[in-house]
Amino acid sequence: MKTRLVVVLGAGGVGKTTTAAALAASLAREGLRTAVVTVDPARRLAGVLGLEHLTNEPREVFRDPSGGSMSALWLDSRTAFEELVRKHAPRSAEQVLNHRLFKILQSQLGGIEEYLGVEKVLGLGRSGDFDVCVLDTPPSRHALDFLDSPQHLLKFFDESILSYFLNDEAPAQKRGFFARIVQTGRNQALDAFRNFLGRSFLGELAQLLQEFRPVQEVFTDRARAIEAWTSEPSTRFVLVATLEDYPQDEIRLLAGELETRRLPGNRLLVLNKCLPVEEPPSLERLTEALGQAGGRALRQRWENEKLARAKLADSFGHPVPPVAEVRRYSVDHLGLAQLEAMGRGIVSAWRAQHSTGL
Amino acid sequence: MAELHIVTGKGGVGKSTVAAALAMRFAREGRGPVLLIDVQGSGWALRLHGLNGCPFESTALPRLPGAYGARILPKESFKQYFGNLLALGNEASAFGAATGIVRSRLVDLVVENKIVSAFIDVCPGLEPAVLLGKLHWEAWRGVSPSEDEPWSHVIVDAPATGHGVMLFKSTFALTEVFGSGVIFKQASEIMSFMRDPQRTKLWLVTLPEELPVAEGIEMARELTLLRVKPYRVVLNRCTEVSGTGVGDLPGVWGEEAALEIERARRDADFEQELRRNIEAPLVRVGEFVGEATAALPLIAQELWK
Numbered sequence: 001m002k003t004r005l006v007v008v009l010g011a012g013g014v015g016k017t018t019t020a021a022a023l024a025a026s027l028a029r030e031g032l033r034t035a036v037v038t039v040d041p042a043r044r045l046a047g048v049l050g051l052e053h054l055t056n057e058p059r060e061v062f063r064d065p066s067g068g069s070m071s072a073l074w075l076d077s078r079t080a081f082e083e084l085v086r087k088h089a090p091r092s093a094e095q096v097l098n099h100r101l102f103k104i105l106q107s108q109l110g111g112i113e114e115y116l117g118v119e120k121v122l123g124l125g126r127s128g129d130f131d132v133c134v135l136d137t138p139p140s141r142h143a144l145d146f147l148d149s150p151q152h153l154l155k156f157f158d159e160s161i162l163s164y165f166l167n168d169e170a171p172a173q174k175r176g177f178f179a180r181i182v183q184t185g186r187n188q189a190l191d192a193f194r195n196f197l198g199r200s201f202l203g204e205l206a207q208l209l210q211e212f213r214p215v216q217e218v219f220t221d222r223a224r225a226i227e228a229w230t231s232e233p234s235t236r237f238v239l240v241a242t243l244e245d246y247p248q249d250e251i252r253l254l255a256g257e258l259e260t261r262r263l264p265g266n267r268l269l270v271l272n273k274c275l276p277v278e279e280p281p282s283l284e285r286l287t288e289a290l291g292q293a294g295g296r297a298l299r300q301r302w303e304n305e306k307l308a309r310a311k312l313a314d315s316f317g318h319p320v321p322p323v324a325e326v327r328r329y330s331v332d333h334l335g336l337a338q339l340e341a342m343g344r345g346i347v348s349a350w351r352a353q354h355s356t357g358l
Numbered sequence: 359m360a361e362l363h364i365v366t367g368k369g370g371v372g373k374s375t376v377a378a379a380l381a382m383r384f385a386r387e388g389r390g391p392v393l394l395i396d397v398q399g400s401g402w403a404l405r406l407h408g409l410n411g412c413p414f415e416s417t418a419l420p421r422l423p424g425a426y427g428a429r430i431l432p433k434e435s436f437k438q439y440f441g442n443l444l445a446l447g448n449e450a451s452a453f454g455a456a457t458g459i460v461r462s463r464l465v466d467l468v469v470e471n472k473i474v475s476a477f478i479d480v481c482p483g484l485e486p487a488v489l490l491g492k493l494h495w496e497a498w499r500g501v502s503p504s505e506d507e508p509w510s511h512v513i514v515d516a517p518a519t520g521h522g523v524m525l526f527k528s529t530f531a532l533t534e535v536f537g538s539g540v541i542f543k544q545a546s547e548i549m550s551f552m553r554d555p556q557r558t559k560l561w562l563v564t565l566p567e568e569l570p571v572a573e574g575i576e577m578a579r580e581l582t583l584l585r586v587k588p589y590r591v592v593l594n595r596c597t598e599v600s601g602t603g604v605g606d607l608p609g610v611w612g613e614e615a616a617l618e619i620e621r622a623r624r625d626a627d628f629e630q631e632l633r634r635n636i637e638a639p640l641v642r643v644g645e646f647v648g649e650a651t652a653a654l655p656l657i658a659q660e661l662w663k
Contacts, residue, residue: 246372294599294618
């Protein structure tokens with residue numbers, strides 16, 4: 001695909017969405033047409049991006065004289081799923097949407113939120129309207145859930161799975177005494193499994209899946225497309241963390257996972273909400289300003305951050321991917337200008353360390 | 359029967375740390391063995407007590423005597439649950455007399471089957487029902503592996519984001535709709551256990567920040583609809599700042615001090631908002647910087663302040 005994909009990953013609460021928006025904003029000022037897809041921005045950020053309401057279509061945030069532009073999309077996963085059903089299974093849409101299992105499916109089907117993000121970003125990429133698409137991933141149970149989400153859904157809609165449980169007898173095998181015993185045992189176990197879930201449940205599920213058939217092709221297509229797109233060397237994986245223990249742990253796991261999957265795109269690090277690198281004033285002076293506990297906490301945090309920074313090389317091996325540090329900022333004063341400045345800072349820090357940063 | 363403590367909250371709010379601190383507190387009380395369960399998480403709560411890897415079976419926590427850890431995953435829980443069912447339901451058959459080994463071989467046959475395995479992955483409602491079943495079982499009848507003694511406390515580091523509530527929500531929903539399956543029949547029993555405030559205590563962890571507070575309130579509202587009441591709201595990582603003047607701190611550090619003071623003001627606002635909207639006692643926990651393991655005893659102390 002001509003459009004470059006930028007995937008933003010990291011633990012919850014580290015500022016993933018803000019980082020994603022900042023990158024899109026600063027690249028737009030460089031003349032690129034950018035779009036950011038997010039699932040759950042803070043109110044303040046949504047306001048900055050002009051996303052007062054959920055939209056399932058991109059909205060232009062600004063247009064730059066350079067020809068660049070920034071768009072943003074705040075995904076409403078509930079309606080997006082319904083839209084998907086209406087679009088691809090128009091004939092049975094009503095049956096599906098009113099099915100009593102659908103409500104449960106909608107909120108609980110593993111990976112659905114991730115999938116819808118993928119679906120949207122693919123749509124934007126294919127439209128050819130953008131040079132860069134930034135995907136802000138929802139915090140997941142598994143690091144790279146979003147990649148597997150179409151595959152995961154496909155498995156669900158594979159009807160052979162269900163017919164297996166609805167059929168009463170598995171094909172009989174007649175060879176040998178032992179084989180028969182195993183077969184009997186297997187049938188018993190399957191029977192127990194059916195009782196376990198209940199016939200009525202399986203029946204209703206079968207009916208729902210039947211109605212869903214047309215959507216299946218869509219998932220197959222998306223599974224292939226996202227795999228191909230993420231495997232392109234132009235794709236970037238941005239790992240966002242703070243210098244605290246837990247988020248550091250999380251990006252270590254993420255980096256490992258990317259390694260396992262042998263994805264060729266560059267890794268880029270963002271360390272968010274950091275204190276200044278330079279030595280703080282004496283403890284007495286900090287205490288004067290912030291009280292004893294407050295002063296000590298600030299000093300202690302600075303020391304921890306110093307340690308965490310030193311440990312980065314251990315976590316990522318050599319060379320460490322390009323790292324950009326972002327100072328803490330006041331949420332109350334977050335505006336488009338701050339966002340752009342943040343993005344500019346990140347991008348130029350990367351470029352200084354690696355020629356193909358972003 | 360053990361007291362079941364479920365720690366919920368959005369990702370990154372310090373849920374695992376609170377769960378680990380609770381385990382420390384209960385283990386030190388010495389009322390009996392304690393089990394700390396990580397549900398589909400990254401195992402952080404267990405690592406804080408020196409347990410690496412992801413054991414499914416309860417394993418002694420290296421740095422916390424009297425406590426055990428386990429990381430539960432849907433497929434393993436399912437296997438255990440289903441195996442028990444098979445053992446109970448088939449006495450009359452030729453396999454009723456079969457040894458545990460043959461039985462577990464049968465369970466393997468079913469669970470390892472490609473189709474069944476795929477089905478377990480994706481079947482709506484199955485995963486939460488099985489996970490909840492496992493938690494209930496541990497609290498109800500679980501024993502420590504070495505002493506064979508019932509747990510005094512079972513502490514659960516619940517899955518992040520919506521999944522924590524989803525655990526209850528979809529199990530409830532399915533219970534109401536489908537009564538014929540064994541699993542959903544059992545689920546209603548499990549639910550009454552979860553609704554009993556003497557047996558189950560739900561800790562709702564959040565941070566003094568916009569999104570976590572909004573989600574905490576939403577979570578409490580959803581839980582109330584399910585008739586599960588939060589036991590405590592934990593407002594984690596509050597600043598300890600008491601000064602009001604930035605003084606003459608130089609440049610960047612002056613900015614940082616101003617940010618700290620702004621934070622303290624926001625903390626107080628968020629605390630009020632939570633108190634107004636959630637009907638449960640609120641506990642403030644300070645910000646502990648430094649190695650997470652060193653902070654555990656301090657956090658444990660604050661949770662009972």
